[in-house]
Amino acid sequence: MARDRHKHTLGDGPIQSDLRHMMNGLARGLDEILNGHSSGKKNGFVLMVFPFTGHDGRCNYISNARREDIVVLLKEQLARFEGQPDMEGKA
Numbered sequence: 001m002a003r004d005r006h007k008h009t010l011g012d013g014p015i016q017s018d019l020r021h022m023m024n025g026l027a028r029g030l031d032e033i034l035n036g037h038s039s040g041k042k043n044g045f046v047l048m049v050f051p052f053t054g055h056d057g058r059c060n061y062i063s064n065a066r067r068e069d070i071v072v073l074l075k076e077q078l079a080r081f082e083g084q085p086d087m088e089g090k091a
Contacts, residue, residue: 015060019049027062035064046070 015023026047034043044065050058063070 015062016058019060023047023049023060023062027064031064044069046073 014020027045030045030047031041034045035041041064044063046061046063046065049060061070065073
């Protein structure tokens with residue numbers, strides 16, 4: 001039973017090995033741009049990377065925030081997206 005607890009399922013696995021170095025570098029760069037070199041963070045970010053084809057639902061994720069906070073953020077953002085009427089524009 002303990003072995004099942006550590007089995008990765010879609011969405012909780014590690015970053016794909018071919019993207020790991022690039023995503024970690026992007027995360028360090030984003031964090032430095034958004035927060036500078038200070039120890040206190042003022043801005044959080046989420047980076048999600050996925051292939052346009054053949055992904056079978058796979059999305060690679062990295063953030064400078066706690067996972068629990070990102071789950072709340074994503075649920076709230078999805079509710080906003082779903083509540084918006086279809087819009088068209090050129091802006």
